[in-house]
Amino acid sequence: MGYKTVMGMVIAMYAVKVILKLGVGFFVGSEMLIGDGFHNLSDIGEAFIVIMAMKLARRKPNERFPLGYMNIESLGSLVIGVLLMLLAFRMILVSVAGGLSFAGIGVASSVLSWVYHAESTFDSGELLILIAVTLSSTIVSVFMSRLEIRAGKRLGSQLMVDDGKETKSDAWVEGMTFAGVIANFFTHSAAPEFIVVAFLGYKLFSTGREIIKPALDTLLLRSIDREHEKGIMDIAKNSGVLGVESLRTMRVGRRMVVVNAKLLVPPTMTTSEQVLHKYALCRSLIMFLADCGYLDAKYEIRYGFPNEPPFEISP
Ligand SMILES: [Zn+2]
Incomplete structure (x- = not known):
């Protein structure tokens, strides 16, 4: 019906x-x-x-x-x-x-x-x-x-x-x-x-x-449940990166989540390596989030280096 x-x-x-x-x-x-x-x-x-x-x-x-x-x-x-x-x-x-x-x-x-x-x-x-x-x-x-x-x-x-x-x-x-x-x-x-x-x-x-x-x-785009967010954090940390600088999640509707993360990688990592890493990470996140009851997700994943100098524009 x-x-x-x-x-x-x-x-x-x-x-x-x-x-x-x-x-x-x-x-x-x-x-x-x-x-x-x-x-x-x-x-x-x-x-x-x-x-x-x-x-x-x-x-x-x-x-x-x-x-x-x-x-x-x-x-x-x-x-x-x-x-x-x-x-x-x-x-x-x-x-x-x-x-x-x-x-x-x-x-x-x-x-x-x-x-x-x-x-x-x-x-x-x-x-x-x-x-x-x-x-x-x-x-x-x-x-x-x-x-x-x-x-x-x-x-x-x-x-x-x-x-x-x-x-x-x-x-x-x-x-x-x-x-x-x-x-x-x-x-x-x-x-x-x-x-x-x-x-x-x-x-x-x-x-x-x-x-x-x-x-x-x-x-109000509240973050997802704490244990779900912790699960995402663990997957990101163990995905072969140096660390996770920031992680934010937002609910969109009841069944969708936005994941916003900044990962720290060695400066030697090339852009194409980052793309491959992102694919692999998103695949495991999709499976994890599906188990948490989310049917769809949008991933915003950026890469940075540890102790990166702040981006400055001098006049
Ligand atoms: Zn009524």
């Missing part, structure tokens, strides 16, 4: 959810369901971001973008992560405000009415509709997140995997809404919901962080 088919299924799923959740939510008067329906509207936007970014990321490198467009996926992941964080922040605010209002603190209830108010009192007929909507949503989300994560791994797209994680956190929201609806009905109180919402806020926050951190690592 190609990425467009998978993402098309994701968009269709969210479109049905938005209609169902907003329809039933407004009919029954469930704020939690209405809020989740609007959230799914933003999920549709995210799915379009995934499609566009994946399309762009697959373009071939060219003169203007010699390393290609892979980082555009990290940008997409960053957007998804930030949206998750905002959702988490809203949930934490709701649960804190809810807890305070239960303690009888007046200011809290005005905050609460700004973000959310949970006076959900519904009859048993409405309960059945709510159960049907939240339970079926949860099951579909679990299935769809697995499909997305698996397809993302197969297609080598971290962005698609990240969107799948987001869908998985949606399943948590829906499952907990289901539990909250039932608890609401039997206890005739909104109190259990605030505990549920606090837990969800924490859950979404950690998913958001899990997505944002590696996205920033690649966007």
Whole structure:
């Protein structure tokens, strides 16, 4: 299955959810369901971001973008992560405000009415509709997140995997809404919901962080893992040179690395010997980096002499 088919299924799923959740939510008067329906509207936007970014990321490198467009996926992941964080922040605010209002603190209830108010009192007929909507949503989300994560791994797209994680956190929201609806009905109180919402806020926050951190690592061209860098250093040192003066690595996307090194060789080494050395070194680095999970690398290798006098231009 190609990425467009998978993402098309994701968009269709969210479109049905938005209609169902907003329809039933407004009919029954469930704020939690209405809020989740609007959230799914933003999920549709995210799915379009995934499609566009994946399309762009697959373009071939060219003169203007010699390393290609892979980082555009990290940008997409960053957007998804930030949206998750905002959702988490809203949930934490709701649960804190809810807890305070239960303690009888007046200011809290005005905050609460700004973000959310949970006076959900519904009859048993409405309960059945709510159960049907939240339970079926949860099951579909679990299935769809697995499909997305698996397809993302197969297609080598971290962005698609990240969107799948987001869908998985949606399943948590829906499952907990289901539990909250039932608890609401039997206890005739909104109190259990605030505990549920606090837990969800924490859950979404950690998913958001899990997505944002590696996205920033690649966007900011962070060096690769220390033990991988040490492996490169060892290979370079033992490649028949006098030493390694400098070594820097940078991530480009999730699967590519730039290796920048300056090697020290005897002044007697000719240019053609350097070229041959570079070929041999790159061959062993390619194999090493493939084992580390990098599919592509760009090598910038220079040669210098020990105690080389600094290059100076006198006027
Ligand atoms: Zn979502």
